[in-house]
Amino acid sequence: MELTSILRLEAVKVLAATTSKKRLFHDATSMVEAAYDVDLPSAVEKLLERENLGPTAVGKGVALPHARLPQIESVIGAFVRLEKPLEFEAVDKQPVDLAFFLFAPEDAGVEHLKALALVARTLRDDSVCEKLRSNRSPAAIHGIFSQLPTTAAA
Numbered sequence: 001m002e003l004t005s006i007l008r009l010e011a012v013k014v015l016a017a018t019t020s021k022k023r024l025f026h027d028a029t030s031m032v033e034a035a036y037d038v039d040l041p042s043a044v045e046k047l048l049e050r051e052n053l054g055p056t057a058v059g060k061g062v063a064l065p066h067a068r069l070p071q072i073e074s075v076i077g078a079f080v081r082l083e084k085p086l087e088f089e090a091v092d093k094q095p096v097d098l099a100f101f102l103f104a105p106e107d108a109g110v111e112h113l114k115a116l117a118l119v120a121r122t123l124r125d126d127s128v129c130e131k132l133r134s135n136r137s138p139a140a141i142h143g144i145f146s147q148l149p150t151t152a153a154a
Contacts, residue, residue, distance in 0.1 A: 002079075003122060003145045006102070008113055010035035011078040012138040016027045016028045018086055021046065026063065028101045031078045043103065050090055057090030062123045066102040066116060081132060081141060098123065098132055122148060 011031050018024045022044070029043040031152045046067035050056065057063040078101040086093035104112035122128055122145075133146050 007077045008035045009142045014081045017084045028078045055089040057088035061097045063096040063099040068106045072136040
């Protein structure tokens with residue numbers, strides 16, 4: 001699986017400022033709806049439900065918000081780089097400036113977990129995160145993801 005198989009260029013954005021986690025979830029959902037031509041009326045609520053189980057911030061300024069939705073047929077994603085980091089209740093107390101959103105069909109099973117594992121492994125790499133943080137262009141950021149080696153998800 002390649003990250004670009006679940007992340008379209010149109011679903012990559014750099015945001016100057018976001019006022020809250022909920023606002024970020026709205027922005028990401030709007031990006032996904034436009035990029036994948038889908039209607040996701042419950043996406044923000046599903047993301048918030050998942051977040052209430054425990055923060056999706058994994059540390060080092062990275063968050064992996066995710067949800068299962070009945071309206072989609074395959075795993076899809078969005079990536080947001082925040083110029084102004086946002087408090088996300090991370091274990092390491094660092095605010096988030098890189099957020100990779102994943103949405104999966106309700107019956108996705110292992111495909112959702114494989115995608116989540118791939119994104120987590122990718123964003124654990126400090127050199128990848130450094131490249132993502134040093135670019136303002138969505139095309140350049142998408143290019144970073146497309147240049148990563150193909151990885152077999154666990």
